[in-house]
Amino acid sequence: MHDRGSTGGTMSAAQTPQPVSAAENRRRWQAVGVGLVAAFMTLLDVSIVNVAVPSIDRALHASSSDLQWILSGYALTFGLALVPAGRFGDARGRRNAFVFGIALFTVTSALAGLATSPTWLVIARLLQGAAAGIVNPQVIGLIQQLFRGPERARPFGLLGATIGISTAVGPLLGGLLIAIGGEEHGWRWVFFVNVPVGILAVILGWRLLPGRATGQRGWHRLDPVGVLLLGIGVVLLLLPLVQEQQWKTPWKWALIPAGLAVLVAFGLWERRYGRHHQPLFDLRLFSFQSYTLGSILALVYFGGFTAIFFIFTLFLQMGLGYSALVAGLAITPFALGSAAAAVLGGRIVNRFGRPLVAIGLLTVVVGLAATVIALHLFPDAPAPWVTTGPLLVAGIGSGLVIAPNQTITLSEVPVDQAGSGAGMLQTGQRIGAAAGIAAVGSLFFSTLADSRGDWTNAFEQSLMLATGIIALALIAALIDIWRTHNHKN
Template structure:
């Protein structure tokens, strides 16, 4: 399948085949991103079944995110160099096997090890999906598949607690948590078969001997781990020295940048730093990093508030987040279609809607403190979800618009690495405020939730400011 076709030269059969390939990629992306949030509601059941320590449970949740972020850029580079189908099929196979192993776990150590490998597999799969869209579509026609990918990201993140609650309700308190992992197995097998059949192989004439820059892989990996570790272990590591790992990680990342610049003079680097000369890529990556810091933390604290604070079941807690998921899905598809017409201002409108919706959640809880929380928050969360759909998909389209296809995988991997770091930092900061407020207020869950939600909203405001800077700079440039 040639990647050089334009909409006018793509015949019906080839167009159908590329959409089938993207469909397989979206299913895989949904499955891997779902596992970021679906396990949250299973933690109480895992605790009872395996007698896990708080540290074990933290690693079950955060270990996945750690190895996910670690694998993204190297896996994207591997897909660029050796073909996306090979990397995709390997990642899906590993994800399917490790999901089964997680479901069969008989000890916390077993489960943590399976989750670490499962996260690495997810990190292999996801850059291939974005790179596939970059490879099969050109220019404005990328907007629609990126819109669908944005909807997939939004839905998978928000619907995880709902699906987890359903599976636990069906499987029972003792074994329901295992089905949170087992559900991936049949989907993974199907994606594996269809991925091998439908995804394009390595383009003809493309060298299989391109170097994979092992020094760059090592430096980037060490830097990402040093930054993510204190964030994902924020509740378990009580020493203040843990924060020294973050500046150490930044130093290593500076070393990574220097190495890539030197290595890139004679070989193809792991990540081409020249991508940051594109304003669209730099600003879009910054917006994504900040937004995921506020966006992901919302579901973390809301699930804790509903289940542990107010006593709602895992299923009801999941249903309460559904308005956000539905709004995000609807607007992401729309945003993907109209982003080429409106550009970055569309992202700004989406961020503003998210801020308004989250602020309205706080107002609603204060105006109706005795009403059922899922009902009171449904409308504001729908507004926030509608805004979120106008952020993720359009921002992704704009960020990757100028990235050359040969760097699509590594460029997408770096973008997603920023999202993982942002999500971990946001959960650490917002979660820390949530738990400290809970302790200071002697168990006032509503006050703790409202304070943490205000902080999450403030993080989204920072993303809005970054978007406004980009909008104003673009407008000034157009005038000149």
């Protein structure tokens, strides 16, 4: 496909698609279907556990630090595994990496559900997050491998819908499982539900996913120094963010510049290593404006997007006293809007390019601003009803952001680097999400303390910050569109 929101040439990944037989087309869609189910399951576990925290607290007598690690440890190891796992899939075959990742995710989900102590659950969540990080770049790499050019818009649209739905519907599904299983043991079903789906995904993944792609070399050195440097850099960046509420010392923020310094060292090493070997991540991908800008947009957008559900769940459950099920239902309009728009966005992104992402970002900003206004104008009305319309609008906008941006961002990435390119893109999303939750959550709790328990005011203030973060992504998209327009003229 040709990226209308960027300049520059195209690479082998953007060639005109070759005709495929009906049987081959059916098989590749079956493979993508398995990948989407796996992606949904792993991304769901980012948010589904939020509503289970009170039940876990009562059942396991977990400390606040334990609960924080149960929530954020998953995101930490998820982000840590993405790029190495993507590179491994590129080098050794995505089916092997996918099946291993899903098998590990299934086992660790069962272990999490069987936990009898907070430490047991924390360790299971850390391993579960690493497994999720192994699986997700394989799904994107699989789409890059099986589809070419404009063909990718539809599967990427479905993947965007999967991302949007899984993130937003997590609290609803968690609330349903807790309601069915009971307050004492319902939280265990949040993890057990992954087991039968995971077993089926392992079987179907092995049968349907292609082995090593034609033209892939059988062995690549997997750049252990690069893996180590990237891992240390990501951990140093994420730790103070995911532990923002628990580590009270201001010295924690010193880890962020240290992490950035390590990532600079990673970049220098990759450039040197890449002269003679296949690096963990090919920095030349950043020479494509589509990849660079798309990665920045994803990082910033997820900084605002993910934080919304964190503070909304707290506001409804802890502030207004709604059940986990009602809190989940309140987010459903966003999920439905996101799903519908993501499928549409995937179909029309080839026609509109980056301006479609800008329209989506603007719609999200309008929807979230309307949410704040609605709560302010109708303070005595039930919050889940008042926010339904605005959150539906915001969800529609989100669907026009995630899937189209992903399609454009990866449009010029070669197939043999699809896994590592997707891994770096998703690493940025995880870092953005952690930073957004830390910043928005910090404002939420500080406003709550300053206003002496005014939950509505705390939610409105923090939601405005999340909206402002998304507005930054909109500004970046508009600047890119303006530059591209001037370049063409």
